[in-house]
Amino acid sequence: MDKQSLFVQVANLEERIGELYVELGTLKQKIQDLIEENQRLQRENERFQAESLDEAKTLETGSAQDNLLRIYREGFHICNVKYGSLRTEGECLFCLSFIQKS
Template sequence: MDKQSLFVQVANLEARIGELYEELGSLKHQIQELIEENQRLRRENEHYQALTMGKGLAESGSAQENLRRIYREGFHICNVKYGSLRTDGECLFCLAFIERA
């Protein structure tokens, strides 16, 4: 095996790894979107169940408590990214909003 063919093999492998990395990033993004949709649907389902059982939303707690709960579950409650999954830890906008409430 000569050095040139070895170099070509390494370059091809590097290109394939790059493609796999891009595909992995795309899959990660799709998973994040599915998690957010799942959580949104769960909240919506809970809302409709409460309505159909005659409880209404007033008995489920105050708006501030609901927002705090949503934030604790890992979602943004700020106007910048409302409803999206918090992937980078705490959000200063959300925390400031909770403080004001």
């Protein structure tokens, strides 16, 4: 067997291993980036879920008066005269007195 040829083969193999090693390093970095991105997204998702849960709780636990006031501000009657209908003439004295009473 030709010693020169063997030496060239080993050198070539060494070069390919070197290239594979670099490729492996790049892949490891990509995996690391993906893991970090995934963790970030998970944390973000947990935060959003917690926030929307808090919002839902706030809405649930808001007092009846808060809810009525909110409905009134959104433009609906809360008085027993026109309860639930759209307020078309601005403020309603019946609603306002109802809010003050409650």
